[in-house]
Amino acid sequence: MxxxxxxxxxxxxxxxxxxxxxxxxxxxxxxxxxxxxxxxxxAVLDALRRRLEHPVFGYTDAWPSLVDAVVEGIARDHAWRIEPDWLVWLPGVVSGLNLACRAIGEPGDEVFTATPVYPPFLTAPGNSDRRLVTRPLVLIDGRWEWDRASVETALSPRTRLLMLCNPHNPVGRVFDRDELGWLVDLAERHDFTICSDEIHCGLVLDDEVAHTPIAALDDSVARRTITLMAPSKTWNIPALYCAFAIIPDPALRRRFRHEMRGLVPHPNLLGMVAAEAAYRDGxxxxxxxxxxxxxxxxxxxxxxxxxxxxxxxxxxxxxxxxxxxxxxxxxxxxxxxxxxxxxxxxxxxxxxxxxxxxxxxxxxxxxxxxxxxxxxxxxxxxxxxx
CATH class of the missing domain: 3.90.1150.10 (Aspartate Aminotransferase, domain 1)
Structure with missing residues (x-):
């Protein structure tokens, strides 16, 4: 090494x-x-230096080798084969959380999440006139877990979106397949969408623990899931502002893109350069x-x-x-x-x-x-x- x-x-x-x-x-x-x-x-610093040798920084969309690096990196690291057209490029995951709240349901509908959680989860629903509903994770035998009975009682016909943080910030859990399968069952029974913030997926510390994107469980859950990822946490480049949503369902992807219009800027060019280098060579x-x-x-x-x-x-x-x-x-x-x-x-x-x-x-x-x-x-x- x-x-x-x-x-x-x-x-x-x-x-x-x-x-x-x-x-x-x-x-x-x-x-x-x-x-x-x-x-x-x-590898990231070298890629940035090479790009800076060209003096023009014009508007730029994601290019094929960048898309390939992300697709190959997710397949390599998380055993999930995504399609290039599932990618929606963003300046940050927080934008994605807010867009999901805007794209799913109507004003007054409910967004569920579990606390403690990354603070934008708690503010994003209100930014779109949605109602936040929470239940706390519970500590059982030295492990933070879902209080499944409490979550069931919190859901209602107006629950349209589950915001999931996995790996979890701040408790550090990597939710296992049993927990993810239970969440999928909830989503199917109550017919809600899942927005999964997986920005820390590259930072699993224990070799015996594997991160599984919830959308990778099967095609059915993939169709009701917005997965948010970025290279920013793993490779420590947050201020370069490059992230992406992975949205397999075309109709859901169109709604998400619709909410971006006129509000969400393109990701940073240098951030995209850094992302390609990180996923390919990092x-x-x-x-x-x-x-x-x-x-x-x-x-x-x-x-x-x-x-x-x-x-x-x-x-x-x-x-x-x-x-x-x-x-x-x-x-x-x-x-x-x-x-x-x-x-x-x-x-x-x-x-x-x-x-x-x-x-x-x-x-x-x-x-x-x-x-x-x-x-x-x-x-x-x-x-x-x-």
Whole structure:
């Protein structure tokens, strides 16, 4: 395996950016928003440099070799053979979530999802005058699972769309075939569409766990599914703005495209260049990244186990740790750790207060310092009896 450097910190303070910019001029280590502190893969950087040698950046649609790279990459990595005409190119997955809400049902219809979940899932239905319905995932024997009976009672004749996050952000589950089959059965019995955000599908951490796109289960479910993917999380290129929807059913694809008109811009040209390079040549870098992330995940698990009042379940995918702070007695866990010099995502934004989300996609020295700050802050609080 080629050698890639994930250990050397890269100074991101010198460039504009949300992650480090949030705490400019403050001694706070940002482990919040879901982008990693690693350089993009060499294959991607080389492809971008080559494209920059041509001085014209005109309007551009997806070209055949890009489409082939995506089709071949999904078949290789997820055993799902898609057709090129199923692809609808987008600037981002969040656009896709909102388009799905607009394309399915009518104003006042219901969109179901399970919490905690990536915050745009909670806001997209309201943006299209749909009603959000949620039920929480439940922790059973150290595993986040669907409360199947509760979900059944939440659905109604006006439930027109299920928004699924798989692999799940923030709990890190890779839903198995039994769970996906149960969701498919629900969709068929209640006749609703599925919009599946699978942006983290390239970040499955455990070799014994495989990501299965829900639309790959059979042709019937494929016809009622919008699958959203992007290279942005796996290869750490989110600001290049290139994503795609995979929509096998022609009528559903037409409705989705109809909602894009006049609102959704084309993906970024350089993002498409990067996407082709990532799917075609980014495999060795991804393999090295996953090995590094596994060790980071294990470091977080060990550290959290020694922190008073904190627990977590090992994520099967993503570079995100979902940490339960409820037993620590913290009124505002995110603020508590921010005051201690670690910037984390507040669980309230995901629909589950009392938790924080920690991004361990960073050099190990940075992660160790952040975990040490958290440990010391909790121990100091415990020692003072506050």
């Amino acid at each position: 080629p050698t890639f450097d994930f250990d050397s910190p890269i100074d991101r303070r010198s460039q504009p950016g949300d992650k480090w910019g949030r705490y400019a001029d403050r001694d706070v280590l940002p482990l919040w928003v879901a982008d990693m502190d690693f350089a993009a893969p060499p 495999g060795p870098w991804r393999a090295a990244l996953l090995a590094y992330l596994r060790r980071n995940r294990d470091a977080v698990l060990i550290a959290v186990a020694s922190m008073p009042g904190l627990t977590m379940v090992p994520p099967e995918a993503t570079y995100l740790a979902w940490i339960d702070c409820r037993a620590a007695g913290l009124a505002d866990p995110a603020k508590f750790f921010e005051d201690a010099g670690v910037g984390l995502s507040d669980g309230s934004a995901f629909g589950m207060p009392g938790f924080v989300r920690l991004n361990f996609g960073c050099p190990r020295t940075v992660l160790a310092e952040a975990l040490g700050r958290m440990q010391r802050a909790l121990e100091d609080r415990q020692r003072k009896g506050t």
